[in-house]
Amino acid sequence: MTSNPIFLYKSDPVRGRLWAEVFNRQAPHIDFRIWPDIGDAERVRYLAAWVPPPDLAHQFPNLELLFSSGAGVDQFDFSVLPPALPVVRMVEPGIVQGMVEYVTHAVLDLHRDMPRYRRQQREQCWQPLQVRTAAERRVGVLGLGSLGTAVLQQLRSLGFDCAGWSRTPHEIEGVPCHAGPEGLPAFLARTEILICLLPLTEATQGLLNAALFAQLPQGASLVQVGRGPQLVEADLLAALASGQLAEACLDVTDPEPLPAGHPLYTHPRVRLTPHISWAAGEVQAATADKFIAQLTRYLQGEPLADLVDAQRGY
Amino acid sequence: MTSNPIFLYKSDPVRGRLWAEVFNRQAPHIDFRIWPDIGDAERVRYLAAWVPPPDLAHQFPNLELLFSSGAGVDQFDFSVLPPALPVVRMVEPGIVQGMVEYVTHAVLDLHRDMPRYRRQQREQCWQPLQVRTAAERRVGVLGLGSLGTAVLQQLRSLGFDCAGWSRTPHEIEGVPCHAGPEGLPAFLARTEILICLLPLTEATQGLLNAALFAQLPQGASLVQVGRGPQLVEADLLAALASGQLAEACLDVTDPEPLPAGHPLYTHPRVRLTPHISWAAGEVQAATADKFIAQLTRYLQGEPLADLVDAQRGY
Numbered sequence: 001m002t003s004n005p006i007f008l009y010k011s012d013p014v015r016g017r018l019w020a021e022v023f024n025r026q027a028p029h030i031d032f033r034i035w036p037d038i039g040d041a042e043r044v045r046y047l048a049a050w051v052p053p054p055d056l057a058h059q060f061p062n063l064e065l066l067f068s069s070g071a072g073v074d075q076f077d078f079s080v081l082p083p084a085l086p087v088v089r090m091v092e093p094g095i096v097q098g099m100v101e102y103v104t105h106a107v108l109d110l111h112r113d114m115p116r117y118r119r120q121q122r123e124q125c126w127q128p129l130q131v132r133t134a135a136e137r138r139v140g141v142l143g144l145g146s147l148g149t150a151v152l153q154q155l156r157s158l159g160f161d162c163a164g165w166s167r168t169p170h171e172i173e174g175v176p177c178h179a180g181p182e183g184l185p186a187f188l189a190r191t192e193i194l195i196c197l198l199p200l201t202e203a204t205q206g207l208l209n210a211a212l213f214a215q216l217p218q219g220a221s222l223v224q225v226g227r228g229p230q231l232v233e234a235d236l237l238a239a240l241a242s243g244q245l246a247e248a249c250l251d252v253t254d255p256e257p258l259p260a261g262h263p264l265y266t267h268p269r270v271r272l273t274p275h276i277s278w279a280a281g282e283v284q285a286a287t288a289d290k291f292i293a294q295l296t297r298y299l300q301g302e303p304l305a306d307l308v309d310a311q312r313g314y
Numbered sequence: 315m316t317s318n319p320i321f322l323y324k325s326d327p328v329r330g331r332l333w334a335e336v337f338n339r340q341a342p343h344i345d346f347r348i349w350p351d352i353g354d355a356e357r358v359r360y361l362a363a364w365v366p367p368p369d370l371a372h373q374f375p376n377l378e379l380l381f382s383s384g385a386g387v388d389q390f391d392f393s394v395l396p397p398a399l400p401v402v403r404m405v406e407p408g409i410v411q412g413m414v415e416y417v418t419h420a421v422l423d424l425h426r427d428m429p430r431y432r433r434q435q436r437e438q439c440w441q442p443l444q445v446r447t448a449a450e451r452r453v454g455v456l457g458l459g460s461l462g463t464a465v466l467q468q469l470r471s472l473g474f475d476c477a478g479w480s481r482t483p484h485e486i487e488g489v490p491c492h493a494g495p496e497g498l499p500a501f502l503a504r505t506e507i508l509i510c511l512l513p514l515t516e517a518t519q520g521l522l523n524a525a526l527f528a529q530l531p532q533g534a535s536l537v538q539v540g541r542g543p544q545l546v547e548a549d550l551l552a553a554l555a556s557g558q559l560a561e562a563c564l565d566v567t568d569p570e571p572l573p574a575g576h577p578l579y580t581h582p583r584v585r586l587t588p589h590i591s592w593a594a595g596e597v598q599a600a601t602a603d604k605f606i607a608q609l610t611r612y613l614q615g616e617p618l619a620d621l622v623d624a625q626r627g628y
Binding site: 094097098100101102104105108109111112114117118120121122124125126127128129131133134154157158159256257258260261262265266271272273274275276279 | 422425432440472589
C-alpha cells in the first residue's frame with residue numbers, strides 16, 4: 001500500500017467519508033485520504049479541493065491533477081497554481097439535476113405570478129390574475145455550459161419560448177442561441193425572464209447592471225444563480241424601484257452569507273435563497289464514481305473531460 | 315340561417331367572443347350565440363355552460379348535447395338534467411398544461427423547502443437546509459384522469475418517485491397505480507407529497523380528513539387542486555398543528571372566494587392561490603376548436619370523447 005498513489009480530499013468531511021467508501025470499493029489501488037490526514041506528501045498525486053492549500057506546488061511536488069469539489073472554480077487563484085497542473089471541474093449529474101429543479105421552480109414561480117399571489121395572501125385578497133401560456137413566455141439563459149443546456153431542455157419541455165446567450169457560439173436543439181457582445185442586445189430585448197448561469201470571470205463581474213437591465217423589456221424578471229459579484233446591487237434596487245424589473249430571485253449574493261439587516265432580505269419583490277440552487281441531496285457517491293472514471297481515463301492516457309481553461313477562468 | 319342549429323354559450327362572455335370567431339370561421343352552418351341572446355329556443359341544439367339554466371328541458375326542448383365550460387362538472391345538478399342528455403366535459407390541452415405547471419411548481423416548492431426558505435428570509439436568516447434528490451422524494455397523485463396522468467408524466471421526467479391512486483384501476487407507464495378503497499392505505503403510507511386531483515362526488519366530499527392524514531408519513535405535505543369541499547378544514551389545521559402535515563398548498567377552498575379574515579390566509583404553513591391551477595392563458599380559441607371537433611364527431615354518428623357518467627358524477 002505504501003507505494004500506492006494518494007487521492008487527497010479537502011472539502012466537506014461528511015461527503016469525504018462517502019467518497020472513501022466508493023474509492024475503497026471501486027479503486028482499491030488508490031490510497032484515499034481526507035484532509036488533514038495527508039499521509040506521505042510525495043505520494044499525493046490527485047487533490048480534490050474546494051479551496052486548495054496555498055503552497056500547493058511545494059507541499060505536493062508530485063501532484064498531477066487538481067479537481068474542484070464544487071461546480072465553479074472561481075475560488076481558485078490560478079496565478080498561484082502550477083501552470084501545467086490540469087484543473088478539472090466537477091460537473092456531475094446531481095448538480096445539474098439540482099440546478100434544473102431550482103431554475104424550473106423559479107421560472108414557474110414568476111410565470112404563474114406566485115410572488116403576487118403570496119402578497120395577495122398576506123393582504124387576504126382572493127383575486128385571480130391574467131395568465132399567459134408558456135409558449136407566450138420568453139425565457140432566456142445567460143451561460144450555455146452543461147447547466148444552462150440542461151435548464152433550457154427542461155424549460156423547453158414545459159413549452160416556454162426559450163433562447164440562450166454565451167460568450168462563444170453554441171448550438172442547442174430547438175433553442176435560438178446568441179453569442180458574444182454583438183449578440184447580447186437582441187437576446188436581452190426578447191427576454192422577459194432572465195436566468196444568469198454564467199461563471200465568475202473578469203468579464204462577468206458587474207455584468208448584471210443598469211445598462212443590461214435597460215435592454216430587457218419593461219417588467220422583466222431576474223433569476224440569479226451565477227455568482228454574487230456579477231450583480232450590481234444598487235442597479236438592481238433602482239430597476240425594481242422604477243418598474244424596469246418586476247421581480248428578482250437571488251440564490252447568490254455578495255457577500256455570502258448575507259448578513260442580517262441587509263436590505264435584500266426585506267425587499268418585497270426579492271426572493272432570496274442561501275446558495276442552494278446546485279444542491280441535490282446525496283449525490284456525493286455519484287460524484288466519487290465520476291472522479292474515479294476521470295482518473296481511469298487519465299491513467300489510460302485518454303483526454304480528460306471538464307478541463308478548466310486557466311486563461312478564461314472557467 | 316333561420317333553420318340552422320343554435321350553439322348557445324353561457325359562460326365568460328370574453329371567452330365567448332373568442333369562441334364566436336372560431337365557430338364563424340370553422341363551422342359557419344352553426345348559429346353561435348352568447349347568453350342571454352338565445353335566439354329561437356327551439357333551435358338550441360347545443361349548450362356550453364358553466365351553470366346551466368334550471369329549467370333546461372322545458373326551455374330548450376330540442377337540446378341534444380350539454381358541454382361543461384369548465385374542467386369539472388360538479389356544478390351540474392344531475393338530478394334535474396334530462397337523463398338521456400349527453401354531458402361532455404371540457405378536457406383541453408390548455409387546462410392540462412396549466413395544471414401541470416401549477417402542480418410541478420407546488421411539488422418543487424415543497425421538495426426544495428421553499429416555504430422554509432421564505433420564512434428564513436423574513437427572519438433574515440441565511441441557512442442552507444439538507445436536501446434530498448428527486449429520486450428519494452415520494453410523490454403521490456389522487457385521481458388519474460387526463461390531468462393526473464399528465465402531472466405524473468411531468469413529475470417523472472423530473473425524477474420524482476411517483477405513484478397514483480384512483481377509484482378504478484389505471485395503468486401509467488413507469489408509475490405504480492393503486493386502486494379502490496383497498497389500495498388507498500399502501501398508497502398513502504408511501505406518499506410524502508400528496509396531490510389531490512379528484513373530482514367532487516359524494517365519495518370524495520370530506521375525503522381529505524384526519525383519518526386520511528394519519529395514514530401519511532409524519533411530516534407529509536398536501537397539494538389540493540381538486541375541489542374545496544373535499545378538504546375538512548379543521549382536520550387540516552389539526553394535522554398542521556401536530557406536525558403530521560408539514561405544509562399545505564391550497565388552490566381550492568370552501569367557500570370560494572375565501573373571505574378576508576379567514577384563518578387560512580394567515581396560517582404560516584398554508585400557501586393559498588385563488589383557484590388558478592387550471593388557468594393557462596388564451597386557450598379559449600383552442601377550446602372552441604375542440605368543441606367543433608366534438609360536434610363534427612357527433613353529427614357523423616361517431617362516439618363522443620370525455621362523456622360524463624351521471625351516476626358517478628364525473
